[in-house]
Amino acid sequence: MPSLEDIQTADAAHVMQTYGRIPVAFVRGEGTRLWDSEGREYLDFLSGLAVTSLGHAHPEIADALADQARQLVHVSNLYYNDLQPTLAARLDGLLGGGGRVFFGNSGAEANECALKLARRWGTLHGGPARFHVLSAFRSFHGRTLATLAATGQPEKQEPFQPLPEGFRHVPFGDVGALEAAMDERVCAVMLEAVQGEGGVNPAPAGYLEAVSGLCAERDALFICDEVQTGLGRTGRWFGFEHADIRPDVVTLAKALGNGVPIGACWARAEVADAFSPGDHASTFGGQPLAARAALAVLDVMERDDIPGRADHAGKRLADGLALAPGVVSVRGLGLLLGAQLSAPVAGPVASACLGGGLIVNAVAPDTVRFAPPLTVTEDEIDSALEIFGRATREAIS
Ligand SMILES: Cc1ncc(COP(=O)(O)O)c(C=O)c1O
Structure with missing residues (x-):
């Protein structure tokens, strides 16, 4: 596996530079979890950008793809x-x-x-x-x-x-x-x-x-x-x-x-x-x-009544976000949520979350977006809230 530095060098040389990329290269996923080229594990609370709603490497989707690829x-x-x-x-x-x-x-x-x-x-x-x-x-x-x-x-x-x-x-x-x-x-x-x-x-x-x-x-x-x-x-x-x-x-x-x-x-x-x-x-x-x-x-x-699960999990996540230090309001529906902060520090907060093993993004200068897989578990939500709370406390205190 090439190192992150090697991947960055190759990207700069050969890929059109249309993205302001964050310095992480993911190599493997399972459910809500992702692993990067350096072996670090993350909770993916973005799902691509609201794409992998059933989580990464879902076995039934993988089987269907493999079967169809052979046909x-x-x-x-x-x-x-x-x-x-x-x-x-x-x-x-x-x-x-x-x-x-x-x-x-x-x-x-x-x-x-x-x-x-x-x-x-x-x-x-x-x-x-x-x-x-x-x-x-x-x-x-x-x-x-x-x-x-x-x-x-x-x-x-x-x-x-x-x-x-x-x-x-x-x-x-x-x-x-x-x-x-x-x-x-x-x-x-x-x-x-x-x-x-x-x-x-x-x-x-x-x-x-x-x-x-x-x-x-x-x-x-x-x-x-x-x-x-x-x-x-x-x-x-x-x-x-x-x-x-x-x-x-x-x-x-x-x-x-x-x-x-x-x-x-x-x-x-x-x-x-x-x-x-x-x-x-x-x-x-x-x-x-x-x-x-x-x-x-x-x-x-x-x-699996995935919309119902998103509704249920979304409430737990929204309730938790509303209690995080520095959060003034939570917008959104289900598992598409934005936590509005009391200061325009969404960028630094998202970076601190990444450092703590949680993937989210700054969708506005004062708003952090959460869009985890709709299969996200309660334990994963609680872990994400802990990392996010630590990040906002440091950024806003
Ligand atoms: C509401 C909406 N419409 C359209 C698009 C464009 O989709 P794509 O990037 O697959 O072309 C996006 C992507 O984020 C979106 O959020």
Whole structure:
């Protein structure tokens, strides 16, 4: 095994330097635990970034992958494969039925599909001028040009101007601002139920219902980006289920393959019909290997009531975080939580946690994000709280 220093040297020489990396190289995982190149053990309370919801190296996912790898990894989407419609039907069932799914390989691709679908739908329901998409400031929808344009973080957009046109942003939670922006050019509104990357900001009570009502009134699509919040993370199958709504389009990725790249864009069938053969495609999307992983993920999640476990464990973690020194509030739902500190020391706190064997991240200058596997045990939560409490006490005293 090369040393961390050797890995860093090779990375600097050969990998495009797009990440400000933390000096740790992980080599092995099991459940909530990770081990680095120097043999140190960590509690992973980030799960990638809300990806490995069933924990690392889950034996049933590993078996499904190995079995599928021996049978058939890939076929072109010019042909049928049986796993793709099986997975689509499973997702459709979880989303209440009556929809169809497109598969890609990431969250950005799932959202790119949703945005292209909204444009096609808008053109068919109002003409070519109806292509605007409204999204929220502090949202995160991906790094492709269109999903970056939808992302409400101007500092991330600036180096890549000009971005595709037709993307406008409104303050998250402000129904009046959305209503004012919703003119006849708008074909869709894209929102997260909890803004994950934007600082762990849950939608205020009643907001998603109001947005859904406005979309219905103005005949615009409501796209829920569930890439981070989907599949149990918030204590329910989907983050939007904390509100009394049913979106027209839902995007998923992260937890769907428990780390195997797969993204999905679900849409009501009448909306999905806006796409004709040839309108959208992905070489790898929905290939047998990734679909098999996702089916195994859903099997385990349904059998073990993973959303219920996330809800239960999330309460224990949130209660513990609220008692930690220097924590002024805890935001989020289920096991997607942000601990807001009384000072902008989230960076140093996250570093101290890492030093103590706990992986978390500073999602804002004053907020530390927690997104452990949904299978996390009570003992692991208690250990994490101990390490975090030590870190905040030192940083804030
Ligand atoms: C809500 C949301 N949408 C989209 C994305 C982009 O996903 P990916 O990095 O897989 O392209 C992310 C990633 O963090 C996300 O949190």
